[in-house]
Amino acid sequence: MSIDQATAVKGLMKDRARLIAYIYAIVRDWHLAEDLFQDVTALAIEKHDRIVDSDHLLLWARKAARNKSLEALRKRKYTPLTLADDVIELLDGAWLEIDRTDSDLEVDYLRSCLQKLSPKAQRVVNLKYVEGLSGVQIAELVGSKVHSVYVSLTRAHRNLESCIQKRRLRAEHGNA
Structure with missing residues (x-):
């Protein structure tokens, strides 16, 4: 017995963010990671x-x-610094553990916690992780020092981590 094409596409779309992150960890290029995800989806179909x-x-x-x-x-002329094969093997093991988490719930936690950040922190996080800008580019855009951008990102990471942990604990105790 095998899955049908629709089930394959739905399954890949459900884990899209995870798979693109996995690909990015190898290729270090968000656009290439997205393209490769599309190739994997076509291959799965x-x-x-x-x-x-x-x-x-x-x-x-x-x-x-x-x-x-x-x-x-291998096909690229310019190859970014990439992970060694043994590190990728370790990464595969870590991804198996991640697969056991409920990614939809985690994304809900993240969305909720992002809304609790200050507007400035939300903008810096968006510029970094959605727009893919560097710290220097963000600093120029927001009229700030590069160090201040990294301090802001560090604080945002800590706040998000703390908020998500609290949401997980509340969910475990039935108080989501």
Whole structure:
């Protein structure tokens, strides 16, 4: 028995952010990571009859993403500093642990906690992680010193981590 094409696409879309992050960890380029995710999705549609179930899909997709990422790096003239194969193997193990978490719930926690940040912190986080700007670019855009941008990001990270941990604890105790 195998999954159908629609199930393959739904499964990959559900774990899209996770898979793109995994690819990015290898290629260090968000645009390339997105392109490679699309390639993996097309490949999953093509080979859906070889994928047994949703759990197998995620493992298969990660393996395909890894292979596509390494292939893309080999084809590039400029290769960014990349992870060694043994580090990627360790990363694969860590991703298995991450797979056990409820990513939808974690994303909800993050969204909720992002709204609790100050408008300035929200803007800096957005510029860094959504727009993909460097600290120098953010500093120029917001009229601040580079050091101040990094201090702001560090505070935002701490606040988000604390907020998400509190949300997890409340959920564990039935007080979400």
